[in-house]
Amino acid sequence: MTDTIWLPDFAQSNGPKYRTLENSIRQAIRSGELGEGERLPPVRELGWQAGITPGTVARAYKNLVDAGVLESTVGRGTFVPVQRKPRVAPLDHDPAATLISPRLPDVGQSDLLREAYADYAKNVERDRLLCYPVRPTQTEAIRAFVDLHRDDPIGELHEDDVVITHGGQNAISLVLMTVLRGPSPTVLVDALSYGGFRRAAEVLRARVLGVDWDDEGPIPEEFERLCRDEGVQIFLTSSEVNNPMNRTTSIRRRHEIAEIAARHGVHILDDDCYRNGPFIGPSYRQIIPELAWYTTSPCKSFSAALRVGFVAAPTGWANRLIRAASAASYGVPDAVTAAYAYVARHPKTPQILEAARQHLAHMLETAVNCLGAHRISWRKDVPLIWLELPEGWRMGEFCRIAEREGVFVRTAEDFSLRDGRQVQGVRIALNGEMSTQRLESAMMTLNGLLARPPERISV
Secondary structure, three states: OOOOOOOOOHHHOOOOHHHHHHHHHHHHHHHOOOOOOOEOOOHHHHHHHHOOOHHHHHHHHHHHHHOOOOEEEOOOEEEOOOOOOOOOOOOOOOOOEEOOOOEOOOOOHHHHHHHHHHHHHHHOOHHHHHOOOOHHHHHHHHHHHHHHHOOOOOOOOOHHHEEEEOHHHHHHHHHHHHHOOOOOOEEEEEOEOOHHHHHHHHHOOOEEEEEOEEOOEEOHHHHHHHHHHOOEEEEEEOOOOOOOOOOOOOHHHHHHHHHHHHHHOOEEEEEOOOOOOOOOOOOHHHHOOOOEEEEEOHHHOOOOOOOOEEEEOOOOOHHHHHHHHHHHHOOOOHHHHHHHHHHHHOOOHHHHHHHHHHHHHHHHHHHHHHHOOOEEEEOOOOOEEEEEOOOOOOHHHHHHHHHHOOEEOEEHHHHEOOOOOOOOEEEEEOEOOOOHHHHHHHHHHHHHHHOOOOOOOOO
């Protein structure tokens, strides 16, 4: 049995003690203080050593077992799993079904990108191959983006408002660099949302809080309380497609949230990377143009290899964003922005986008037909399925067994705050690189697991 030098000082901790204990155990596993196969102390013994109740220890153990961080066996105790598999996608030639992140089918993008880079190589001025990228050389790409989105409900769009970034994640980071101020800023996210929001904020040493949703979106009363009491500076959200649960914020709720944000001077970043169909409603940038940012990227609709993202800044904020982008990376390479401009204006592109949508729609229909007896959430033109696990299954255990069967998916833990409410669910991302038959086989594997939940083991 291991010693307990990894126990936290509960007198100095903030928040629930069971969460403090969970975080301490996670850190001990990451650092190697708790090695694979090590047995943790029994509930009562650890409670006595730590000066906390056995119920607190039992709750922490249960949450970690549910998340797959620990394993529990009747009669043997609670252990750090042996040979825990990393959440890494297998190679493309691997027979496993990798459904961790969305992947597009190649329906002509690769040939068009070859064309775009060949055109750039043929026509670029020699001195541009020796210089840092500068904003004037990105003009065509910015114009192409503005023309493409001119009629979309994202507010007035001028070339001077738009900044090109190294993909969608970089867009989020740059907005935070521009907005956040003070030594310990506070950022608000949806309680279950894209993990990149949290990671971008934490890199900047911001405190991250979650706001719960109801059927229409973020709950206004909770949003206002957090803005008023916690000094929130920016709210990171996706009003069109919430990743991972495929929910959308109703038009009425967008206006309610925008009114509260305006009253408290809170910025809103509206990330729009997963929508491949028409807009459901206006973006926050259209509703409160003085405080809201709009970010997007072609990585989920055209090609993940085309590493560009776009930020449309609020009124009066573009110059500050440009300075942040310049300080962070000296700009996106001219070859990439030129390739985007070429692709965005090419007559083949609408056909390619539609072919990719149709292919993924067929895959989505196949997956939904296989899993339709279970509690799933899905949206047309969105390459994600949210699966709420039936009673008896815990997400960590479900994913471990699915991986042994050759199916890789993401757990809700990847989208939750560390001290947030536990949700027993998994996200399935459509992989356009696999055949429909292979996807159907993977879905039937999951369907078989869902129908046979294991007996629950109490700690």
